[in-house]
Amino acid sequence: xKLPLLAIGRERLxxxxxxxxxQGDADGAIATFLGLVRNHNLGRGVHHLEYEAYxxxxxxAFERIAREVADRWSDTSxxxxxxxxxxxxxxxxxxxxxxxxxxxxAFAACRYAIERVKQIAPIWKHEFFDGGDVWIEGATAxxxxxxxxxxxxxxxxx
Amino acid sequence: xxxxxxxFARLRDIAGADELTRDIPAGATIASVWRELAxxxxxxxxxxxxxxxxxxxxxxxxxxxxRDGDEIAFLPPVSGG
Numbered sequence: 348x349k350l351p352l353l354a355i356g357r358e359r360l361x362x363x364x365x366x367x368x369x370q371g372d373a374d375g376a377i378a379t380f381l382g383l384v385r386n387h388n389l390g391r392g393v394h395h396l397e398y399e400a401y402x403x404x405x406x407x408a409f410e411r412i413a414r415e416v417a418d419r420w421s422d423t424s425x426x427x428x429x430x431x432x433x434x435x436x437x438x439x440x441x442x443x444x445x446x447x448x449x450x451x452x453a454f455a456a457c458r459y460a461i462e463r464v465k466q467i468a469p470i471w472k473h474e475f476f477d478g479g480d481v482w483i484e485g486a487t488a489x490x491x492x493x494x495x496x497x498x499x500x501x502x503x504x505x
Numbered sequence: 506x507x508x509x510x511x512x513f514a515r516l517r518d519i520a521g522a523d524e525l526t527r528d529i530p531a532g533a534t535i536a537s538v539w540r541e542l543a544x545x546x547x548x549x550x551x552x553x554x555x556x557x558x559x560x561x562x563x564x565x566x567x568x569x570x571x572r573d574g575d576e577i578a579f580l581p582p583v584s585g586g
Contacts, residue, residue, distance in 0.1 A: 382586050400585070401513055401578055404562050429585060441586055461586055469559070469578075470585025471514035482515040483584035488557040490564055 352425065353409040355402050355470075357432040365426040365444035373422075376450035378457035382441040384434045388483075391476040398431040398440060401469040405429065408468045411490055415463065416445070416456045419500065423447040423456040429470060440472075459503035466495050506531060506573040510538065514581050516556075519548045529571060535560065536567040538577055555582050 350368045362379050370377060384396050413425050426444045434440055441464065445456035464470075467490045472483045489495065510525045517523045520542070529538060535558050543549040557580040558565050571577065 398585070399514055401511070401559070401580065404559055404564075404578065405585075407562060465583070465586040467583070468585040469513065469557075469580050469583055471581065472584045473514070482518075482581070484515070484555070484582040485584040486582055487555050488564070488580055488583045 350426075353406060353413060353427050355400055355405050355409075355429045355431060357430065360428055360430050360439040360442040362442050362444065365428060365442055366446075369424045369426045369444045369446040371424065371446065373448055374424075374446040374453075375448050376453040377444055377446045378450070378453040379445075380441070380443040380457050380461050381439045382461065384436050384438050384440060386436045388474060388476070391474075393436065394475045394477065395436065396434050396440070396475070397473040398429075398434060399471050399473065400429070400431045402431070404469045408488075408490065409464075411467070412460055412463045415496070416459060419459070420447065420452040420456045422449075423452050425456060425460055427460055427464070429464070429468070431470070455503045459499055462499035462502055463496070466492075466499060506533070506571070508538065508571055508574070509576045510542065511576060511578040513578070516549060516552065516579055516581050520546050533571045534567065535565060535569050535571060535577055538571060539567065539579065542579070552579075552581055556580060557583075 429441045445453045447453040466486050467488045559578040
């Protein structure tokens, strides 16, 4: 079965299948990103995270991000998988691979994708730390917020 | 008209359910559905300015009119990645 380029699920994430899925003979570079559960946040000792998603809308958000990447860096291809459920310290919550003929676009597309996930994907992390738990709340998701989108592009191209 | 309301993360915790069914009057908007919920679960009110909404798996605006059978989702600020 062919690996979906954009997916959300409970399975452990690995980069190699994503790299294989985006790589073409014209590509000279693949940039990858793994987001990991770290053992601290805001001065708290983090025990584990539980990720929750509105999965069908999250996949649509990933599709939108992939379209934005293709519009901005037309020679790139993107794969993006996000994990949900309970994740222990050191486990990967997101894996991204971006392929391009040249490294600049591969890096930019990869960085842009993670910035946009954080802005518009309907996914939430529930942090369990020493002595309590809290839902982490970041950005108000608004895919049509052009100011946020252009900020992601600025960061990606910095 | 009858709609399904989906709640996530802390909104779900506040309401104690990830999915609710509500009967609403003709002409209701997402905003009016939200106001009804917030009167039922007052702790939701603090999210008034920070929620996003989606209708039938598309992000939507609060002034969108709701139709019979719609699936309306209320999303607190996101924290994926």
